[in-house]
Amino acid sequence: MESNNDQRTVLTEEQDGAVAQSIELGKRQIQQEIATGRIPPTVTDFARLHDFVDANEFGGLCEDEGEWNRLFPRTSAAEEDAFCEAANRVQEALGKWLAASVERNALLVEKLVEDALNAACLSVQDGLKVSAGDVAGVFFSGSQKEAFQAMFARYVLCEISWMAEEEGD
Structure with missing residues (x-):
C-alpha cells in the first residue's frame, strides 16, 4: 500500500x-x-x-x-x-x-516440542505396555519438563536454521 x-x-x-x-x-x-x-x-x-x-x-x-x-x-x-x-x-x-525475530516461530516451536514430548512418552508407554500416563505427567513437570523443552526448542531452531541455509543454496 x-x-x-x-x-x-x-x-x-x-x-x-x-x-x-x-x-x-x-x-x-x-x-x-x-x-x-x-x-x-x-x-x-x-x-x-x-x-x-x-x-x-x-x-x-x-x-x-x-x-x-x-x-x-x-x-x-x-x-x-x-x-x-x-x-x-x-x-x-x-x-x-x-x-x-525468531519469535515468529514461537508457537511452532512450542507445538513441536510438546508433540515430541508426547510422542516420546507414548513410545515408552507402548513399549512397556503402560496404560496410563501418570508417571510421565509427574516425571515431566517442573525442571525436568523445562530441561526437555529447552533442549528440544534448541533442536527445532537448529532444524529451521538448516532449512533456511538449504533454501539459500
Whole structure:
C-alpha cells in the first residue's frame, strides 16, 4: 500500500493506538500461520508472505467491520492517505519483526516440542505396555519438563536454521 503524497501523514493518537494494536495482532496471526504450516518457518521477508497467504490482511487491515473502518474512513484523498500511512506502518513493523525475530516461530516451536514430548512418552508407554500416563505427567513437570523443552526448542531452531541455509543454496 502506498500513500499518495511524499510526506508522512500525521495520525491521531487514537489512530496511532490502532496501528500499535494491529502490529501486535499481525505478529500473533503470522505466528499462528507458521504454527499451522501455511507459512514456512524460514520466511523472513514480508513480501514473501504473499507466496503463501494474503499478507495484506495481517493486523486486521482488511476487515469490513471494526476499528480500522471507523478510524480510517476512505471518503477523501486525505483519509485515503491516512489509511495508507497507517497500513504501511503496520506492514513495515511486521516486516522488521519477521526479519529480525525468531519469535515468529514461537508457537511452532512450542507445538513441536510438546508433540515430541508426547510422542516420546507414548513410545515408552507402548513399549512397556503402560496404560496410563501418570508417571510421565509427574516425571515431566517442573525442571525436568523445562530441561526437555529447552533442549528440544534448541533442536527445532537448529532444524529451521538448516532449512533456511538449504533454501539459500
